[in-house]
Amino acid sequence: MSIKHTLQKYFSKQTETKEDHFDEKLRTHYYKSTKDKVMKEIESMLSQMQGFKIASISEEHGEIIVHITKGKKAFMVITVIMVKPFRTAVDLSISTDSFLFTDLGYSRKLVYELYSEMNKRMSFVGTSLGDRLIQS
Known part of the structure; x- marks a missing residue:
């Protein structure tokens, strides 16, 4: 990891x-599932977690907008895309509402926690499979 990446990792308000x-x-x-099932599972997971309020869900665009009030206040966008039958990609974007120039790794740790919980609830296939998907 370069110095730039290290600084970016610790001195950022967004992950x-x-x-x-x-x-x-x-x-x-x-994940090995359809887009609709993944979105419903994520919605169920977030509704069970304290401090997470789903603001909107767009099934047709595959997006879930969430306000986070647990710990530091933050805004999250979850993007769900079915890349091929029973292969669905999930990306997260979290922006922390902070008066500092950094959230001290809060958003990064939150992504780790959310992905970990998703991996327990759904059939996890792997990461960064996009290049391999294009070839098949």
Whole structure:
């Protein structure tokens, strides 16, 4: 990990997952399920967690908007995309509402916790499978 990535990791108010993220834990997660089932499971999971309030759900766009009041206040967008039958990708973006220039890793830790909980609830296939999906 470069110095830039280290600084970015600790001095940021936002964490976003993506296919080729330098932090392996923050790469896109894939589940063996349909988009609708994944969205319903995430909705169920969030409704059971304290401090998470679902603001809106767009089934057609595959997005769930969440306000987080547990710990530090934050705003989260969960994107769910079915890339092929029974292969669904989930990405998270969390922005912390803080007067500081950093959230001291809060948003990153929250992504780790949410992905961990999703992996327990759904059939986890792997991370960063986009390149392999294009080839198949």
